[in-house]
Amino acid sequence: MAKALHAIQYLAQPQKHPAQSVCVIFGDELFLRRQSLLALRQAVLSDDEGDFSFSAFEGRSTELRDVLEELSTVAMFGGKRLVVVEEADEFVSKYRAELEDYVARPAATGVLVLDVKTFPSNTRLYKAVADAGLIIDCSAPATAQITHWLTGRAKQAQQVELAKAAAELLVEMVGPELGLLDQELAKLALSVGNDRTITPEMVSRLVGGWRARTAWDMLDAALEGNAGGALSQLDRLLAAGEQPIAVLAQISASLRRFAAATRLVLQAEAAGRRIAPAQALGQAGVRAFVLPKAERQLRRLGRHRGAELYRWLLQADLDLKGASALPPRLILERLILHLAAPQAVGGRR
DSSP states (O other): OOOOEEHHHHHHOGGGSOOOSEEEEEOSOHHHHHHHHHHHHHHHSOTTTGGGGEEEEEGGGOOHHHHHHHHTSOOTTSSOEEEEEESOHHHHHHTHHHHHHHHHSOOTTEEEEEEESOOOTTSHHHHHHHHHSEEEEOOOOOHHHHHHHHHHHIIIIIOOEEOHHHHHHHHHHHOSOHHHHHHHHHHHHTTOOTTOEEOHHHHHHHOSOHHHHHHHHHHHHHHTTOHHHHHHHHHHHHHTTOOHHHHHHHHHHHHHHHHHHHHHHHHHHHTTOOOOHHHHHHHTTOOGGGHHHHHHHHHHHOHHHHHHHHHHHHHHHHIIIIIOOSOHHHHHHHHHHHHHSOOOGGGOO
16 A cells, blocks of 8 residues: 655655546645645646636535536546545545545546545545555645755745755744745745845845744843843734744744753763853754854853753643643743843852
């Protein structure tokens, strides 16, 4: 039985994975589902066929007989028809046995695409499609996959080079939502110079709306000891409808780098060695163009609070997901005050 093909792999080279009589697109990443469906449509239908050989059905209100009738209809221009059942989870549940039979004996005149949120691999239908069809997994990729996808997407869709550090910064600023990342990438492509390269400096200067910038400003204020300024920025974010868990996600990546740098310093000292804060920050993934500011912030934070960062972030994440009765705003305010408070005598806080 063939495994499901992740959408990022499929979209990189769709010609290597031709459409089969039955294709299933599943997963929670809507951008990948839309792009995969578009790639399948381009693979099955020629420019001449267009809408003449394409049909889409709403899964919650569609009868199987209507879908099968459309699949058995000869295409106007002699190719194959493409029939898509959108939001097909209920449709699949209702006609699972019939769909299993269809996969075994599909119509030669059409390609059926089932667009579902979930497609369990322990079902007979999954195994049947895996053997005879094409399954495209559109689940949200890991961060490392996203940065790799972004560099490829820049070349493929925008004909520009995206530096690895720029891709990492773009994900950090925008988050893992591929649709938003693609929009920002398109905007950046309009501003490249003659070298057709997007740099980290360009991303830092041009990307993100005021919400992304406000979250960064909030973190900078807290790490500089300006609790009032940081809380004011938090007010702006929450008043504009930003979700507390999203605010935490935006600042967590930077704080984890400070935590990792602190750990490197402490491990070196425990081994009888010394490592400069700037060197530790670089090893933790802080980019060169922000190193001076990051080193200043790490020194102010101090080793004891730096060592607490992982615990604080984990606790805030758990509390925002229901582990605490405190309002989400207070959970974020508590984290900000941890970061902004001055070091006590002896460096502990």
